[in-house]
Amino acid sequence: VISDEKALAFKSYIERIQATGDNIVVVNFLPDILLLKYRICFDPLLLHPDGMSILTAEYPVKIAIENFLKNLPFNGELSVEALENVIQEVNGVRDLQKLEVSSQWIEPGTGYGLFQPVEISRIPKSGRFKIEDWSGIEYINYQPAE
Structure with missing residues (x-):
């Protein structure tokens, strides 16, 4: 589990680099x-x-x-x-x-x-x-x- 700030930054990064049409879900649960x-x-x-x-x-x-x-x-x-x-x-x-x-x-x-x-x-x-x-x-x- 990573902090909320790091999770938000990571999700933003993934959204920028993912290919069009890809649906990537980031799971950050215990x-x-x-x-x-x-x-x-x-x-x-x-x-x-x-x-x-x-x-x-x-x-x-x-x-x-x-x-x-x-x-x-x-x-x-x-x-x-x-x-x-x-x-x-x-x-x-x-x-x-x-x-x-x-x-x-x-x-x-x-x-x-x-x-x-x-x-x-x-x-x-x-x-x-x-x-x-x-x-x-x-x-x-x-x-x-x-």
């Missing part, structure tokens, strides 16, 4: 908020119950999700299946259960709306996603029933 709720089955030899790596003292699931969000396509489209594949590839993750994937975005003049479920994929209104609350990711040492 990021859409992504809410993730997953139950992650972890390997206790590799991860602590809070998701921290025993070897590196980092949070590999969080890092993988952040990298995934940074590398979304140009339009920012988030695929739930692709996100889950990235999580399952993390060393120490045995399995996962999706509980909820939702997002909310800013409506001009009213602020953020309510969280809306993301079924298969979503293109963010602002062009990008941000996770503010990581508490929806729960780590469990799951043992299958016999």
Whole structure:
């Protein structure tokens, strides 16, 4: 997000240089908020119950999700299946259960709306996603029933 003065100057510049007939829309919103709720089955030899790596003292699931969000396509489209594949590839993750994937975005003049479920994929209104609350990711040492 850039200041209103810079946004106005940028919009004016774009209007001057755009080709006749082109319609360019400049979006200068705060990021859409992504809410993730997953139950992650972890390997206790590799991860602590809070998701921290025993070897590196980092949070590999969080890092993988952040990298995934940074590398979304140009339009920012988030695929739930692709996100889950990235999580399952993390060393120490045995399995996962999706509980909820939702997002909310800013409506001009009213602020953020309510969280809306993301079924298969979503293109963010602002062009990008941000996770503010990581508490929806729960780590469990799951043992299958016999």
